[in-house]
Every structure is written in C-alpha cells, then in structure tokens.
Amino acid sequence: MKDEKTLKAKEMFAIVVLFIGLKLSDTTPSLLAQKAQNAFWMIPIVAFIVIFPSFLLLLYLLKKYKDKNLIELMEQILGTLVGKLFGFVIFLFAFLSLALDSRNYVEQIKLLYFPESPTVIVFFIFIGVACYCAKKGFEVIGFTSFIGLPLVKIAVFLLAYLIFSKAIFPRIFPIFGTGLDVILTQGVLKGSLFAELFFLTIAYTTFKETKSFRTGGILGSIFVMVEIVLFYLIYTMVFDYNSISKIAFPFHDVTQYINFGEFITNVETFFMVFWLLAAYIRFIVFLYLVTWIFAAVFNINEFEPLILPFAFFTIIAGLLPENSLINELLLRDQLLNIMTPVLIFFPILLWIVAFSKGDLKRL
Structure with missing residues (x-):
C-alpha cells in the first residue's frame, strides 16, 4: 500500500456507518x-446477534496475529493453498454483492429521477464516478467518509424527525407479523446483511493503530444496526400492513410525505443530494475493497490499476439479471442466504485451527 497509516477510529466509524447504513434507504x-x-x-x-460474535472472533484473531489483513490471516492459519481458496470465496461474495447492489441503486436512480435514460448509461456513469474516486486510495476514501458522514446523518435524522408525526404506532401490530418463526429464520439467514464488516478486514493493517480499526468497527456496527432498525420501524409505522411489502423504495416514498411549510414542497430533491453522496461513498469503498481482496489473493501489490477493469466487470455482471425483481427478490436474496453460514463459521474454523496448532498460546 502506498497510503501512509494516518487513518484513525473516527474514519473507520464513518466508513462502517456509510458502507452498511445505506441499507436503510435501498x-x-x-x-x-x-x-x-x-x-x-x-x-x-x-x-446482527447471529453475525456479530463471528466478527468479534475475527477481530480477536487479527489482533493476535498482528500486521495481517484478512487474506494474510487465513493463509497464516490454514496454509497458503487453503487460505487462498477461502480468500477467493470471500472475493466472490464481495464481487457478487457489489454487482447486485450496484444494479439495485442504479435502478433506483433511473426509476426515480431519470426514467427515460437507459439503464446501461446510468450504470456506466454511476460506476464510472465511483471508479475515478476509488483510484484516489483508501486514505482519501476514509477522510472523505469522515467529512461526508455529518452531512448525510443530519439529513437522515432530519427526515426521521419530520416524518415521525406521520407515524402511527398501532401499525407495528401484529407485533410478530407473519410469525416469530419467520422472523427468527429470516434473521439467521440474513446475517450477511452485515457482511461488509468482514470485507473491511482486508484494510486492517492500514490504520495508524490496529486498535483504531477494532474500536471504529465495533462502535460503527452497533450504531448502524440501531439506525437501520429505527428506520425500518419508522417505515412500518408510516405504511399500513397491506402496503409495506409492496413498496419498492420506502426511503424515497417517505420523503414524499413531508414538506417544509406550505410553499416549499418536493423536498425529496433535498434528501436525494445526500442520498447520492452516501451511495457514491458506499460504492467507492465497495469497489476498492473488492479489487483489494482479489489482489491479496493473487499477490498483486500495486492493485490500483485493476480498479478500472473491475468497474467494467461490475457493470457487466450487474446487467446480467433481466430486471430489478429478479436481481433483488431472487439473486440477492439467495446470495445473502448463502453468504451467512460461511461468514459465521469461517472465523470459528480459523480459531479452531489456530488453537489446535498452539498459535494462540505463543502469540
């Protein structure tokens, strides 16, 4: 890495919050x-309850082995061949998540703001901008996230404040919706909603102190979980029982419900600016991490030139689904379900192997 180690816990916190927190608005x-x-x-x-202990266990192992990122840690514990195999699986998860999620956001931008524009054109512009910014390096991405976080969160919590008067509390009933068993089953299957926490560990050694990564990561993940749950609860109370599962973009629909007085309407444009800022930061981080993981697996030190090809591959892969329904309700749903058990159990496997080798006692 060319970047100097100047990133601290505040940058990590900002990256986590923007990287994962945007799931409240997609x-x-x-x-x-x-x-x-x-x-x-x-x-x-x-x-979060299902996936967070595995993330903490991974942080524990990274702390023990020191100066190792995710791929290096797996190679150190499992051996080069098996470690790279696991690393390649993580890369596939990250790349497919990037492709499917980017298609998701491109469809939102197109349908809400540029309905006459071809999807492919919007896709190229969106990923093109993310590619250009990603080439600036992880240090710049971290500082940009820290600067952009207050602007985005002020807008987000302003929206929550303004819409709260429209919320109707009894709409949370029946409290368990289609059943407690469904909630628990889907909660376990969708543990990978927080998969980005694991992808970020490729950047573990780029911080001024590795403690900063752990502190920012833990605090950021707790904050973002609370924020997501808060907004999902608001959506539940704003939209009625029958319509909640039929609304494609609840965040943008919520912005239609508010205005600043009688003369200032169409305030969704105001929130769109900050939503786009957060979306770009998310995919700048995502594209950079995917390229970084690939480079680490194949021992490529100077990987910034690979960002452009991966941006192109992201567009190609993202355009493969026929429409947004297949992308979201079929492919992304299945990907989340597949990723969850792997992300839960691979840190446990690493710990078992490290413990059996006696590494944890020696380190």
Whole structure:
C-alpha cells in the first residue's frame, strides 16, 4: 500500500456507518418485508446477534496475529493453498454483492429521477464516478467518509424527525407479523446483511493503530444496526400492513410525505443530494475493497490499476439479471442466504485451527 497509516477510529466509524447504513434507504426493507411483512424491522436485530460474535472472533484473531489483513490471516492459519481458496470465496461474495447492489441503486436512480435514460448509461456513469474516486486510495476514501458522514446523518435524522408525526404506532401490530418463526429464520439467514464488516478486514493493517480499526468497527456496527432498525420501524409505522411489502423504495416514498411549510414542497430533491453522496461513498469503498481482496489473493501489490477493469466487470455482471425483481427478490436474496453460514463459521474454523496448532498460546 502506498497510503501512509494516518487513518484513525473516527474514519473507520464513518466508513462502517456509510458502507452498511445505506441499507436503510435501498430495497433491503422491501426484500425483508416480503417475508415478515410489518415485523421486518426485527430481522436486522436477529441478523446482527447471529453475525456479530463471528466478527468479534475475527477481530480477536487479527489482533493476535498482528500486521495481517484478512487474506494474510487465513493463509497464516490454514496454509497458503487453503487460505487462498477461502480468500477467493470471500472475493466472490464481495464481487457478487457489489454487482447486485450496484444494479439495485442504479435502478433506483433511473426509476426515480431519470426514467427515460437507459439503464446501461446510468450504470456506466454511476460506476464510472465511483471508479475515478476509488483510484484516489483508501486514505482519501476514509477522510472523505469522515467529512461526508455529518452531512448525510443530519439529513437522515432530519427526515426521521419530520416524518415521525406521520407515524402511527398501532401499525407495528401484529407485533410478530407473519410469525416469530419467520422472523427468527429470516434473521439467521440474513446475517450477511452485515457482511461488509468482514470485507473491511482486508484494510486492517492500514490504520495508524490496529486498535483504531477494532474500536471504529465495533462502535460503527452497533450504531448502524440501531439506525437501520429505527428506520425500518419508522417505515412500518408510516405504511399500513397491506402496503409495506409492496413498496419498492420506502426511503424515497417517505420523503414524499413531508414538506417544509406550505410553499416549499418536493423536498425529496433535498434528501436525494445526500442520498447520492452516501451511495457514491458506499460504492467507492465497495469497489476498492473488492479489487483489494482479489489482489491479496493473487499477490498483486500495486492493485490500483485493476480498479478500472473491475468497474467494467461490475457493470457487466450487474446487467446480467433481466430486471430489478429478479436481481433483488431472487439473486440477492439467495446470495445473502448463502453468504451467512460461511461468514459465521469461517472465523470459528480459523480459531479452531489456530488453537489446535498452539498459535494462540505463543502469540
């Protein structure tokens, strides 16, 4: 890495919050509402409880082995061949998540703001800008996230404040929606809603102190879980029981409900600016991490030139689904379900192997 180690816990916190927190404003609520209807806001709670211990265990191993990123840690514990195999699986998860999620956001931008524009053109512009910014390096990305975080969160919590008067509390009932069993099952299957925490560990050694990565990561993940649950709960109370699973973009629909007085309407444009800022930061980080993981697996030190090819591959892969329904309700749903058990159990496997080798006692 060319970047100097100047990143601190505040940058890590900002990256986590923007990288994962944008799931409160995409089609993830609609995906979860298909399963649990008005109780979908509970699913992220269960998902976080399921996945967070594995993330903490991974942080523990990274702390023990020192100066190792995710791929290096797996190679150190499992051996070069098996470690690279696991690393390649993580890369596939990250790349497919990037492709499917980017298609999700491109469809939102197109349908909401540029309905006459071809999807492919919007896709090229969106990923092209992310590619250009990603080439600036992870240090710049971290500082940009820290600067952009207050602007985005002021807008987000302003929206929450303004819409709260429209919320109707009884709409959370029946409290368990389609059933407690559905909530628990979907919560376990959707633990990978927080998969980005694991992808970020490729950047573990780029911080001024590795403690900063752990502190920012843990605090950021807790904050973002609470924020997501809060907004999902607001969506539940704003939209009625029958419509909650039929709304594609609840965040943008919520902005239609508010105005600043009688003369200032169409305020969704105001929130769109900050939503786009957060979306770009998310995919700048995502594209950079995917390229970084690939480079680490194949021992490529100077990987910034690979960002452009991966941006192109992202567009190609993202355009493969016929439409946004297949992309979201079928492919992304299945990907989340597949990733969850792997992300839960691979840190446990690493710990078992490291413990059996006696490494944890020596380090």
